[in-house]
Amino acid sequence: MSGYLDIIFLLVLVVVIFSKLKSVLGTGGEDTKIIMVPKEQFERVYKEIKKTSLSESSGVVDLDKLSPLDKELIKIPNFNKNVFVKGAQRAFEMILTSFSKGDAKTLESLVNKELLDKLKCVIEDRKEKGISAETDLVGFVETEVESVNFVENNRVNVVVKFVSEQVNLLKNADGDIIEGDENYVQTISDVWTFEKSLNPNVNNWLLCSTKKC
Numbered sequence: 001m002s003g004y005l006d007i008i009f010l011l012v013l014v015v016v017i018f019s020k021l022k023s024v025l026g027t028g029g030e031d032t033k034i035i036m037v038p039k040e041q042f043e044r045v046y047k048e049i050k051k052t053s054l055s056e057s058s059g060v061v062d063l064d065k066l067s068p069l070d071k072e073l074i075k076i077p078n079f080n081k082n083v084f085v086k087g088a089q090r091a092f093e094m095i096l097t098s099f100s101k102g103d104a105k106t107l108e109s110l111v112n113k114e115l116l117d118k119l120k121c122v123i124e125d126r127k128e129k130g131i132s133a134e135t136d137l138v139g140f141v142e143t144e145v146e147s148v149n150f151v152e153n154n155r156v157n158v159v160v161k162f163v164s165e166q167v168n169l170l171k172n173a174d175g176d177i178i179e180g181d182e183n184y185v186q187t188i189s190d191v192w193t194f195e196k197s198l199n200p201n202v203n204n205w206l207l208c209s210t211k212k213c
Contacts, residue, residue, distance in 0.1 A: 072148045076156055077200035085143050087205070088160050088194065093137050095207060096166075100135035102127065111207040112195065130173030138165035138185055146191070154198055157208065162190045189213035 063071065073079055091110055098106040102123045107116055126133065142163040149157045166186050170179035191213055194205040 069145065069148065072150075073145070073158075075150070076148070076158075077198060078203065081145065084158070084205075085145065085160075088192075089140055089143055089162075091194075091205070091207065092162055092164070092190075092192065096135050096137055099123070100133040100168075102133075115208055115210070131178070132171050134167075134169040134171070136167040138167065140164050141187060150198075151195075155195055156198055157193050157195045158205075159191060159193050161213070162192065164188055164190070 066074070070081070073081060095107065095110050097103075098110070099119055099122075104116070104120050104123060107119055111119065140162065142161070144161045145158060146161050147159045149159075151157060164187075166188055167182060167184065168180050168186065169177055169182060172178050189212065191211050192207055193209040195208045196202060196205045
């Protein structure tokens with residue numbers, strides 16, 4: 001993919017250079033004088049355009065304009081904040097759904113071992129009591145990365161605040177609602193911490209802790 005982008009960039013660069021030097025080169029008519037462009041002039045224009053193009057289209061980061069949080073986030077290999085937030089929202093929805101359904105198998109790929117053990121305990125306790133849960137995620141009001149923490153130089157934790165609208169119910173063995181209201185949409189604030197290795201070849205994040213605001 002990068003090879004194609006390089007070719008496209010060079011083609012655009014050539015077009016822009018010759019556009020800038022059009023007055024010197026002429027348009028190719030019969031009365032046009034063909035003037036040899038000095039090498040120094042061509043190289044100067046080339047460097048000027050290349051510098052401008054790279055700064056505008058290649059994602060050059062101006063560190064002075066970044067917030068303290070963003071300065072920490074760019075230290076994470078292959079990290080893209082927008083992509084991460086979308087992935088975190090998807091993980092939030094999957095974890096909520098899997099937990100309410102008692103689907104421990106799906107949770108194994110989304111949370112770390114310590115948290116998984118805690119969630120399994122709650123799932124087993126509900127089964128023993130004949131309690132079932134239903135969670136309907138209506139949508140997100142806000143999703144914000146709050147902080148980042150580098151752990152032991154080989155792992156990183158990113159804390160995310162989710163404000164979402166949900167309908168949560170608990171039912172007994174007979175299907176009667178014992179907690180919640182199916183007609184009431186709650187606005188809930190959660191703070192979740194995701195972790196992953198700093199190895200650039202490892203891209204999967206796991207949920208490691210949760211708390212309510």
